[in-house]
Amino acid sequence: MSIEYPVRSVGIVGFPGVEILDITGPTEVFSFTNLYFQRRGCTQTTVYPLTLLAEEAGQLATLSGIRIVAEKSFRTAEDHFDTLLIPGGDLGKVLSNSDLLDWVKSVAPKVRRIVSVCTGAFILADCGLLDGRRATTHWNHCREFSRTYPKITVEPDRIFIKDGNVVTSGGITSGIDLALALVEDDWGQEVALHVARYLVVFLKRPGGQSQFSHYLALEASTRPDLRDLQVWIMQHPDRDLRVEALAERMAMSPRNFARLFISETGLTPAKFVEMVRIDTARHLLSATMLDIDGIADKSGFKDPERMRRAFLRQLGVNPSDYRKRFGRSDGAVLAGVPDPEIERGPYRSVAQTEYERKGRLMDH
DNA sequence: AGCGTGCGCCGCCATT
DNA sequence: CAAATGGCGGCGCACG
Numbered sequence: 501m502s503i504e505y506p507v508r509s510v511g512i513v514g515f516p517g518v519e520i521l522d523i524t525g526p527t528e529v530f531s532f533t534n535l536y537f538q539r540r541g542c543t544q545t546t547v548y549p550l551t552l553l554a555e556e557a558g559q560l561a562t563l564s565g566i567r568i569v570a571e572k573s574f575r576t577a578e579d580h581f582d583t584l585l586i587p588g589g590d591l592g593k594v595l596s597n598s599d600l601l602d603w604v605k606s607v608a609p610k611v612r613r614i615v616s617v618c619t620g621a622f623i624l625a626d627c628g629l630l631d632g633r634r635a636t637t638h639w640n641h642c643r644e645f646s647r648t649y650p651k652i653t654v655e656p657d658r659i660f661i662k663d664g665n666v667v668t669s670g671g672i673t674s675g676i677d678l679a680l681a682l683v684e685d686d687w688g689q690e691v692a693l694h695v696a697r698y699l700v701v702f703l704k705r706p707g708g709q710s711q712f713s714h715y716l717a718l719e720a721s722t723r724p725d726l727r728d729l730q731v732w733i734m735q736h737p738d739r740d741l742r743v744e745a746l747a748e749r750m751a752m753s754p755r756n757f758a759r760l761f762i763s764e765t766g767l768t769p770a771k772f773v774e775m776v777r778i779d780t781a782r783h784l785l786s787a788t789m790l791d792i793d794g795i796a797d798k799s800g801f802k803d804p805e806r807m808r809r810a811f812l813r814q815l816g817v818n819p820s821d822y823r824k825r826f827g828r829s830d831g832a833v834l835a836g837v838p839d840p841e842i843e844r845g846p847y848r849s850v851a852q853t854e855y856e857r858k859g860r861l862m863d864h
Numbered sequence: 865a866g867c868g869t870g871c872g873c874c875g876c877c878a879t880t
Numbered sequence: 881c882a883a884a885t886g887g888c889g890g891c892g893c894a895c896g
Contacts, residue, residue, distance in 0.1 A: 743872065753886050758873070770872055806895070813894090 505537060505547050508686060511581035511611075513623075514554040514570050515600065517590030520562040521672045522617040523552070526585060529679035532695045533687070547687075553577055555600060563589045574603050583682065584611045587675075588618030588638065595626055605629075615667040615682070617675035624666065625649040633663040638671050696766075725750065726764050733773060737780045737800035741773045777801055778814055785823045792819055 510530055512523055530548040537547050554560050554570035561567050584607060594600060605627045608614055616624050621637035622645065624630050631651040636642075646654040655661055660669035660678040669678035676699065684692035729750060733741060746769055747757035761769045781799040784790050792804050801807035808818050815822065 754872095755874095755887070756885050759885085762873090768873065803896085809894075 507545060507547055507549065508582035508612075509549045509551070509579055510583045510585060511574075511577070511579065511607075512550065512552050512585045512587065513574065513600070513604065514552050514560050514568065514587070515589070515594050515597075516561055517593065518560070518562050518587050519589040519618060519672070520564055520566055520568065522587030522589065522620065522675050523568070523585075525672060525675040526617065526679035528699060529676055529683060529695060532698050533683050533691065536691060536694055536698075551577070551579065551581075555597070574600070574607075580610065581607070582612045584608070584614045586614070586616040586620035586623050588616070588620040588622075591619055591622055594623060601627055611665075613665040613667065613682075615669070615678060617669050617678065618671050621645065621668045622648075624668065625652060629666060630663075630668070633666060634661050635663065635666075635668040636661045636670050637668060723760075723764060726761065730765070730772070734776050734780075737773075737777050738798055738802075739800070741769075741800065743769050773800075774810060774814070777807075778810060781807060781811070781819065782815075782822065785819060795819070 510527075512527070514523065527550055530550060534546040534548055551572065552568065552570045553572060553574040555573060555575070557570050557572045559567050560570050584604070586604070601623070604623060608627065608629055614624065614629065616637075618638050619641055621630065621635055622641075625635070625645070625648070630649065634653040634655055636655050637645050642654050646652065659674040660667060660681060662681070667678060667682070669675050680692050680696055683695055729746065733746075739745075743754050743758055746761075747754040750757055752760070758769055761767070761772070765772060767775070777800045781795050781801065784795045784798060788795075790798070792807075796802060796804040796807040799807065801810065804819075811817060811819050811822065
């Protein structure tokens with residue numbers, strides 16, 4: 501049995517100094533989607549053929565020094581791409597490379613959609629593709645971005661932004677969320693959720709639960725009431741969030757509530773609550789001078805010892821070590837603190853927090 | 865460091 | 881009969 505599915509070719513634009521994770525994050529999402537359809541025996545072909553393009557075919561040194569290989573030169577690429585993906589990285593030589601910019605400009609009207617990850621938004625902006633649109637980029641470059649391109653409405657506090665057929669995303673982790681959103685647009689929520697779950701398994705890092713995709717935690721919920729509950733939990737981590745209490749809030753039996761929560765979000769209620777509390781505590785540790793006891797109280801752990809155990813379990817460090825590494829109490833990290841103008845609310849998404857951590861590490 | 869205890873989770877079955 | 885819901889008991893784990 502073979503069912504025909506539309507093939508959506510993805511072209512990725514590489515250049516020397518590209519951030520490799522901006523490429524591999526989204527491509528993993530696409531390739532697992534390919535695998536999803538192949539495993540179901542529905543098609544022999546891949547639904548997302550992936551092509552890495554560069555000025556010249558051949559080796560390309562990425563930002564980290566690791567080399568990747570571009571399949572062909574964009575000068576000679578005749579494929580019709582459904583989606584064009586522009587990653588970020590060191591743009592010093594790219595923004596003065598008129599050949600690459602000219603090519604992006606010429607091909608943009610021919611593709612169904614064009615997307616960027618991280619500072620890749622600067623390339624789109626330079627091509628004039630974002631004029632009059634809303635967009636986002638790496639939080640640390642937002643000020644520079646809006647100064648350089650005043651015609652663009654910059655929204656720093658976003659994982660990704662869709663405006664027409666142009667989609668921009670914040671950073672490394674958000675590139676994965678962006679790709680998942682594209683998969684959802686193309687194939688529906690069920691497929692995207694399957695892929696997201698696969699990725700969690702394969703991309704699970706020492707951060708444990710805390711590394712779960714923003715998409716997986718929130719967007720995957722079909723039922724609006726459950727989504728609302730998740731948002732409410734994030735806004736009130738210090739409340740009584742036991743299964744019993746949450747079930748009552750939802751006017752359901754504990755058994756049924758827990759069962760539904762798992763099927764909708766992929767997480768058990770207690771796991772989700774702990775994840776939110778850890779993220780809240782992480783934010784308070786890195787962005788405020790509040791003492792550990794106060795943070796334990798505000799984040800809902802109440803007992804600092806309980807918070808310490810949860811940190812060791814999920815992150816591998818205790819709260820005070822976490823603060824020493826990422827907090828403001830150590831003046832040395834002030835360079836990595838976001839501009840006041842893009843300061844965020846009481847809760848930041850996992851992806852955003854993780855991205856910020858990465859950003860700070862890079863500033864050292 | 866260790867241990868009793870309560871909570872969260874799940875399998876299973878009854879009910880609607 | 882299928883599907884959704886609720887209750888019960890046991891097991892593992894985190895808490896205190």
